Amino acid sequence: MTSRKNPVPPTRAELRILNALWELKSGTIEEIIHHPSFSSPPNYKTTQTILRIMEEKGLARHTTATGGRVFVFEPAVSREWVEKMCVRTMLEQNFGGSPAKLLVNLLESGPVADEELEELEALIRNYRIQKGELQH
Numbered sequence: 001m002t003s004r005k006n007p008v009p010p011t012r013a014e015l016r017i018l019n020a021l022w023e024l025k026s027g028t029i030e031e032i033i034h035h036p037s038f039s040s041p042p043n044y045k046t047t048q049t050i051l052r053i054m055e056e057k058g059l060a061r062h063t064t065a066t067g068g069r070v071f072v073f074e075p076a077v078s079r080e081w082v083e084k085m086c087v088r089t090m091l092e093q094n095f096g097g098s099p100a101k102l103l104v105n106l107l108e109s110g111p112v113a114d115e116e117l118e119e120l121e122a123l124i125r126n127y128r129i130q131k132g133e134l135q136h
Contacts, residue, residue, distance in 0.1 A: 009085045014054050017047065018075055018082065021060065026074040028065070 010018055020035035021027065029048055033041040051073055054060040062071040095101040103120075106112075 008057055009089045010054070010057075010059055010082060013042075013050050014057075014059060015082070016042075017050060017054065018059065018077075018079075021073060021075040022079050026072050028070055028072055032073065 020032050061076045062073045065072050
């Protein structure tokens with residue numbers, strides 16, 4: 001899956017549609033709006049408009065089904081790409097680009113289980129090993 005040159009993270013509505021598309025792999029508007037991830041089906045025309053905007057942003061694309069009258073949409077970006085883009089945007093907008101500030105705020109926002117702290121420490125250690133900063 002490709003990404004656009006000037007990436008923009010998806011809006012909340014676009015992310016909801018992307019979540020449905022990632023699970024469906026591809027789908028018509030009808031299939032998207034009736035996906036179980038929606039507690040009630042969103043409006044057909046609104047979803048159609050959002051999908052067109054998503055295509056302009058490079059988040060989704062479509063092909064035509066039999067007869068060329070039905071559009072079948074699929075995600076144009078991966079879930080991993082969107083996750084990284086959203087984190088990068090949040091870091092820049094809220095934490096001055098500092099991962100340390102983000103982590104401190106995360107840790108201070110509520111209780112963190114010992115197992116989760118150990119997992120975070122292991123992730124940091126493994127990241128440093130991969131970068132060649134630490135010996136095994």
